[in-house]
Amino acid sequence: MSRIVGIDLGTSTSEIACIVDGMPKLIPNFQGKLITPSVVHISREGEILVGEEAAEYLFTRPDCTFMEVKRLTGSDQTLSAHGKEYAPEEIQAMLLSYLVRCAEAGLNEKIDRAVITVPAYFTDVQRRATAKAGELAGLQVERIINEPTAAALDYGLSNLKECKNVLVYDLGGGTLDVTVLELFEGVIDVKASSGNNHLGGKDFDEIIMGRLADPAGDERALMRLKKAAEDCKIALSTQDEYKVSLPFLLTDQEGKPVSVEQTVSRQDFEDWVSEKVSSTRVPMMSALEDAKLLPGDLQVILLVGGSTRIPCIKKLVEEALGAVPRSLVDPDLTVARGAAIQAGLIEGSINNKDLVLTDVCPYTLGTAPLQDGLFGKRQVFDPLIPRNTTIPTEKARIYTTASDYQTKVNIEVYQGESSNPDNNERLGEVHLTGIPPARRGVEQIEVTFGYDMNGILQVKASVVSTGKQVSSEISTTGVKAKPLLDISKWEQAEGARQFRPLLRKAEKLIALGKDKGDDLSLLVHRIKEALLLKEKEQAGELREELLVIIEMLERLDKLL
Secondary structure: OOOEEEEEEOOOEEEEEEEEOOEEEEOOOOOOOOOEEOEEEEOOOOOEEEOHHHHOOOOOOHHHEEEOHHHHOOOOOOEEEOOEEEOHHHHHHHHHHHHHHHHHHHHOOOOOEEEEEEOOOOOHHHHHHHHHHHHHOOOEEEEEEEHHHHHHHHHHHOOOOOEEEEEEEEEOOOOEEEEEEEEEOOEEEEEEEEEEOOOOHHHHHHHHHHHHOOOOOOHHHHHHHHHHHHHHHHHOOOOOEEEEEEEEEEEOOOOOEEEEEEEEEHHHHHHHHHHHHHHOHHHHHHHHHHOOOOHHHOOEEEEEOHHHHOHHHHHHHHHHHOOOOEOOOOOOOHHHHHHHHHHHHHHOOOOOOOOEEEEEOOOOEEEOOEEEEOOEEEEOOEEEEOOOOEEOEEEEEEEEOOOOOOOEEEEEEEEOOOOOHHHOEEEEEEEEEOOOOOOOOOOEEEEEEEEOOOOOEEEEEEEOOOOOEEEEEOOOOOOOOOOOOOHHHHHHOOOHHHHHHHHHHHHHHHHOOOOOOOHHHHHHHHHHHHHHOOOHHHHHHHHHHHHHHHHHHHHHHHHO
16 A cells, blocks of 8 residues: 555645654655645646646636635535636645645655645534545545644654643634644643634735725736735734835726835734734633633643744734743644654554544534423434544434324434524434334434544434434535634623623522523523624524513412
8 A cells, every 4th residue: 555645735835744764754846845835727728737836827817726725615615717617625636636746756656545634623514525625636535634633743743751731723824723632641632622714814814905905806906916915914924014015906997007005014914903813812712611721731832824923923822821832843834744643653654652642523513303392392402422522432312203103303413512503504414214103202213423533424323113224424515614602702792781681580590400491591592692693583582482481480489
């Protein structure tokens, strides 16, 4: 079998590495560089260019040149070139194929096996799409590994004897990941992950672009502006100001040329991006809370991803965690190195007795069964695999039929943290038929969720009395991750003040043990979620339901 390579398939850049003499080694591309821009150009004749060669066409042929495709991973959005439609994973496959060809030329051997990295907060859909891209590139994808975990492997291989709590803050071109792990004499035990799949350096570029010009409808002007914004951002990481000069960028309504000449200071830039930078506190605190650690419990803070070179990012991390992040890994290359280490563990070129890795499930996975409440049946999210459960894992739960003489059931599968299934991502459903007809609650259905080391979900359902079983890798298309809600901030939501007295009363009743069926707890949680999501109508309906339950409990207390 061929050796296994490790690939960092990034939003802005991508890298490929392998194990040589027991250590990870980056493989240069055909231009002799270790870092390849994640850009693909498709010519009219069907020729595919990747990397720097493709990037040259961003300004002249933006209509058939693609960048930042990783942000579309797992969506049903297509990309068009010369009248032909391409799925995001097809474009990603072109990039992967190029990297593999570079590796084959550099190593002088055939490569058809790979470990590919993804953000820790990628959903099940996005992981499947990444694996699909690898398959389209002719690769056997041996493992999908989380990017912060890969960085931890790179650090851990050089620090096998350390016993430390580590936080990896990974801010790349398109995504943010925060992972907390424990390093214990070669064992890398991931405790918790959090993040934002829609925040990265490209968002900072767009903010700068918005301050400079509006080239709406002019693709070439847009690309020039995008490049200038990126150059500005990079320059301001090492200097106090930068002059943006874009002669003849646009034409006005009268057809006259419009140029952009503007000096941007580092303070200007930091003011513009301050809200997005500050938002990264929530995933940091969430990961620490899930790991049951305080900032003071951390011994090592690793910064990963090119965007962590921005000074205000480093400052924010330092202020939030009360410690200075250390430059112990290369922020651009460490993920590819870690992917190669994982490849080495699989193929045996690294002694796996010296280095052991565990990882976690980034999202809660569960079903939405019907539950009896005071107002009849309603769907409630029922978690089977809580987020940050160590993987691989398999969890099972027994349910009963909800209707008399029911012979089939649809088991809906959701991913997310909300008690209301409507606020989570619906991944799909499994259909089980052939249930013996009986009165409701008699026949039992066993549902099993299996989550593997690639972070991919398999669902099984069986009729307990007959053993009839169905199994499925959930069909998933177009699902996007929703932002993690910080429920503790509900009082800051618009309109929260009018709900405060009622929620306080409900929480007091819960504390007194009056919430026997968990109806109060569920409604309180769902109202807070609705307020944070600005779902005013939903919050109002839930409020009326909560009022009725509180009144019933108060009347019951008087009777007793």
